[in-house]
Amino acid sequence: MNWETVIGLEVHVxxxxxxxxxxxxxxxxxxEPNTQACAIDLAMPGTLPALNEQAVHYAIMxxxxxxxEIGKISIFERKNYFYPxxxxxYQTTQxxxxxxxxxxxxxxxxxxSTKSIRIxxxxxxxxxxxxxxxxxxxxxxxxxxxxxxxTPLIEIVSEPDMRNIEEAVAFAKKLHSIVTSIGICDxxxxxxxxxxxxxxxxxxxxxTTLGTRTETKNLxxxxxxxxxxxxEVERQIDLIEDGGTVKQETRLYNGETKVSKAMRSKEExxxxxxxxxxxxxxxxxxxxxIEKLRRALPELPDARQARFVEQYALxxxxxxxxxxxxxxxxxxxxxxxxxxxxKMAANWTMGELSAALNHADLSITESxxxxxxxxxxxxxxxxxxxxxxxAKQVFEAMWQGEGNADEIIExxxxxxxxxxxxxxxxxxxxxxxxxxxxxxxxxxxxxxxKKKLGGFMGQIMKASRGxxxxxxxxxxxxxxxxxxx
Amino acid sequence: MIIERxxxxxxxxxxxxxxxxxxxxxxxERLSSVLDLVAQLQSADTxxxxxxxxxxxxxxxxxxDEVTEGNHRDEFQAIAPATDNGLFIVPxxxx
Numbered sequence: 001m002n003w004e005t006v007i008g009l010e011v012h013v014x015x016x017x018x019x020x021x022x023x024x025x026x027x028x029x030x031x032e033p034n035t036q037a038c039a040i041d042l043a044m045p046g047t048l049p050a051l052n053e054q055a056v057h058y059a060i061m062x063x064x065x066x067x068x069e070i071g072k073i074s075i076f077e078r079k080n081y082f083y084p085x086x087x088x089x090y091q092t093t094q095x096x097x098x099x100x101x102x103x104x105x106x107x108x109x110x111x112x113s114t115k116s117i118r119i120x121x122x123x124x125x126x127x128x129x130x131x132x133x134x135x136x137x138x139x140x141x142x143x144x145x146x147x148x149x150x151t152p153l154i155e156i157v158s159e160p161d162m163r164n165i166e167e168a169v170a171f172a173k174k175l176h177s178i179v180t181s182i183g184i185c186d187x188x189x190x191x192x193x194x195x196x197x198x199x200x201x202x203x204x205x206x207x208t209t210l211g212t213r214t215e216t217k218n219l220x221x222x223x224x225x226x227x228x229x230x231x232e233v234e235r236q237i238d239l240i241e242d243g244g245t246v247k248q249e250t251r252l253y254n255g256e257t258k259v260s261k262a263m264r265s266k267e268e269x270x271x272x273x274x275x276x277x278x279x280x281x282x283x284x285x286x287x288x289x290i291e292k293l294r295r296a297l298p299e300l301p302d303a304r305q306a307r308f309v310e311q312y313a314l315x316x317x318x319x320x321x322x323x324x325x326x327x328x329x330x331x332x333x334x335x336x337x338x339x340x341x342x343k344m345a346a347n348w349t350m351g352e353l354s355a356a357l358n359h360a361d362l363s364i365t366e367s368x369x370x371x372x373x374x375x376x377x378x379x380x381x382x383x384x385x386x387x388x389x390x391a392k393q394v395f396e397a398m399w400q401g402e403g404n405a406d407e408i409i410e411x412x413x414x415x416x417x418x419x420x421x422x423x424x425x426x427x428x429x430x431x432x433x434x435x436x437x438x439x440x441x442x443x444x445x446x447x448x449x450k451k452k453l454g455g456f457m458g459q460i461m462k463a464s465r466g467x468x469x470x471x472x473x474x475x476x477x478x479x480x481x482x483x484x485x
Numbered sequence: 486m487i488i489e490r491x492x493x494x495x496x497x498x499x500x501x502x503x504x505x506x507x508x509x510x511x512x513x514e515r516l517s518s519v520l521d522l523v524a525q526l527q528s529a530d531t532x533x534x535x536x537x538x539x540x541x542x543x544x545x546x547x548x549x550d551e552v553t554e555g556n557h558r559d560e561f562q563a564i565a566p567a568t569d570n571g572l573f574i575v576p577x578x579x580x
Contacts, residue, residue, distance in 0.1 A: 033572050280545055
């Protein structure tokens with residue numbers, strides 16, 4: 001039987017506020033355990049939550065970015081469960097009246113088509129602390145670090161609109177692109193700034209009813225998400241084809257062992273007994289505030305992509321890559337503005353620079369080669385001072401901090417020879433000392449001659465120590481050889 | 486009786502409370518009488534009434550996003566039953 005996969009995502013996005021959602025403790029990452037957890041985060045008796053305005057604004061900005069209805073009156077509720085990293089015994093979250101209602105996100109697929117994924121809603125909530133089960137702990141115990149407790153999150157809940165892994169990953173990446181572009185999240189997946197829960201079910205192809213779904217929780221990379229979905233789809237199909245039924249359950253996927261298993265300990269706690277939080281009044285958002293935030297919203301990735309195609313004559317694909325990350329887009333625009341060769345600016349940003357950054361595990365904002373430096377080098381390629389091959393040497397030297405392109409070209413003697421007379425002499429010299437090659441060229445048929453040109457080119461470039469302008473050499477060479485025919 | 490004994494048992498499990506055999510009948514009866522009272526309220530006609538989450542029409546005040554809380558780990562951990570290397574220590578909770 002042919003099976004269709006149905007996927008829905010719940011995405012937790014940590015908001016880039018300075019403080020917690022309900023307390024004025026810092027949210028900065030990587031502090032010593034429990035040094036950023038105040039009395040409110042620890043649920044000390046008598047403490048009351050004080051809602052962070054910036055968190056509310058960030059949530060609204062997300063809603064505006066996906067064209068969603070904004071909940072002008074939203075309510076916080078208590079989701080009750082027991083776990084040591086949740087000191088209050090409940091998570092303060094939203095259920096009945098979330099701050100962001102229905103919206104949609106368009107994704108682009110590899111075949112060039114686009115698809116709209118509906119957003120059911122997005123709500124504000126607090127993160128839990130971190131439980132530590134491994135390392136140097138007293139025997140039979142776990143450790144709890146509450147620095148993360150109370151970090152503001154929005155949980156974005158999609159409709160089950162995705163039909164394969166490609167769509168799910170494209171959706172996840174698009175959300176990442178949106179939240180980082182509008183500056184509400186730092187997007188650092190390795191630090192847990194975005195985490196995915198994946199709802200997966202399968203059904204016979206053509207069926208319109210949904211199969212029983214499972215939820216695989218807390219995936220923090222696209223790769224793990226892909227693997228978890230692939231494994232879960234396989235598991236469900238095998239199960240059904242062997243005469244079994246899928247049980248609705250929550251699963252955990254271990255990215256290291258590549259194994260997923262059903263969660264056991266919290267099963268019974270699925271009865272969360274939600275009720276409105278008596279400590280928090282309804283959050284009322286005025287039309288003024290919404291309009292103010294709408295006007296302040298930066299350019300969204302889709303709009304930026306369209307503008308790149310229009311303004312810089314880039315392909316839709318290139319524009320898509322450059323615009324998906326705000327920092328990359330800004331870097332590219334800065335290079336393009338300084339070098340006035342957008343296509344080359346795009347190629348170098350996506351090619352050499354991006355590869356070097358990946359290799360060094362740096363983000364584009366930490367690049368040792370600034371936009372100005374890269375632009376300076378592109379100008380030298382454009383005016384034929386250096387060849388593309390020399391540019392790679394220049395780039396490498398700029399990366400090592402050896403100065404700007406002009407300084408490096410000077411210091412390394414990389415200047416490209418574009419003087420016609422000099423090049424003609426070089427070509428003539430090479431032809432003169434290689435009579436056998438010339439004979440062979442003349443004797444060959446037209447198809448083979450093309451290939452044999454490479455041999456001459458190699459010799460000439462070698463003779464010029466790589467400094468001859470290859471396009472010009474090619475022209476002169478062809479001309480001279482044609483004269484001999 | 487509105488509430489059944491097995492429901493009390495489930496609620497106790499969810500709330501991590503232990504209610505012994507002797508008191509469970511008593512708790513069941515008392516909670517049932519609370520629910521009887523609620524059932525009485527439900528006889529009121531509310532078809533045309535809109536639901537409200539709060540009795541007062543006031544909005545939540547919002548706080549500016551400024552860090553004003555410092556590190557009070559030592560004070561908090563001084564009253565914790567067990568700590569180790571800055572972590573709060575709890576019985577092992579993974580199975």
